Amino acid sequence: MTFGMKLKSWWLKLMVRLYIPAALQGMRHTLARVFRPKVTLSYPEEVHVPRKGYRGEHRLKKDELGRMKCVACLMCQTACPAECIRIDAGPSPWPDREKIPIAFTIDMLKCIYCGMCEEACPCDAIELTPTFNKVATTREEKIYDINKLLSR
């Protein structure tokens, strides 16, 4: 170890022990932070727009004739790890399928928004929308029935 290196290490140790240079460095960093862009939103005026593919609340899709696509195969209900989907099947009025759901209920409070139902669906009938704001004032409001799911 040369004398110069010793001197340098002594100087660095002194700077650490003095605490003030490090503190000043930290304060420079803090001050620089002031001018960075803000990461929060002013909520009622600015609304968070979720990225593409965000998994929000469900909806049931309709085909080009305006009929619901669901054939009540119960694949989503089976796939759901949170067991929040409940389907009651009934006879179909249309010739292209045997069953349609009479009741299709999703408990949004149980749902973990994993998207497994969307993956499982063979008819591409259920999907997760990018709805971010999921506010309700009662528990009952968050249990969505078939009409609500179809109308979304």
Next chain:
Amino acid sequence: MANFLPSLPDVLKIAFCIGFFVLGITPLLVIIERRLSAFMQGRVGPNRVNIPWLQRMGGVLPGGLGQPLADVIKLLFKEDFLPASADKALYYAGPVLVLVPPALGMIVIPWGNRIGNEHLQVADLSVGVLFAMSVLSVAVYGLAFGGWASNNKFSLMGGLRASAQLVSYELALGLSIIAAIMLTAGAGPDALGTVDPREIVQRQTHGILSWNVFGGGDLKMAPFGLLAFVLFFIAALAENNRVPFDLPECEAELVGGYHTEYSGIKFSVFMMGEYVGMILMSSLMVTFFLGGWYFPGVTDPADHSVLAGLLSVAVFVTKIMTILVFYVVIRWTLPRFKYNQLMNLGWKRLVPLALANVLAIAAVGVLGGAK
């Protein structure tokens, strides 16, 4: 009897001192601290509450200026809680003893140049420095009373910590003030130092190098002046219970320390006392080390017109606001010390350094020949 009645200029000066330095800057400082800390954390901060008729003036002012006002109104209407088996008299005395001493200390601060024959200072005491120091020491009682009277373990710990910390750091504070006083010693009739704050400022009005932080006109003294200033600043942080020395009220471990049991208006008086203490400390700093109301090229010490007087007040306020913003930046940068580190720093570093500084100034003053 007539002598005891204050004259009109006196009343105006007292009104300005209390109305602006105590009641005016405090809410401003609160909102600056909240907004600035929000910016540092990437937030927006309180920007909704406005002062109604100021908002209508075209929206020039940034939002949120009314926030401290709204907070005070909210605190006024909250329950004034008295813990069971609290010592009632001391419990009530606590917040008052925290707020009044720093407000009292403000009266010796010269916050402006002379207008006509009126010095812009409420009380021109020849022992102003000693007055400010002695009045500051009383604030310890407020914290200790608050901690003791609440009949709460956390509060008691906070009060104990506050009293130990304030007493320890007062020593370093006093010693660095002594250094400043020694630096004010000049040539000729000013050969001796002075403890009159107005005189201390007056002697720093000969260019920026005559500020005590730069050695008070003698470049040999500059390192000692700077060291005294740094020591004073650190000790002032500790005296104000500011981060990184906020052990008496550390939120995480002591749940607020000595003001755990305080709510409503008494809590806000506690908080206000702390902010006024900060304002007093930065005023003392500016007075002793940074040339008071003087800034070369902006204020002319020989100009006694009204405009120049107001300008000197503006310079003084700018200086203390700079230091107060510095306080805020420190608060959001440094982590809190441990208690043993605090005491080690106080007794083993600051006090010996401040003593050595005083001795060094004396030695250089004697050996280097009087200025």
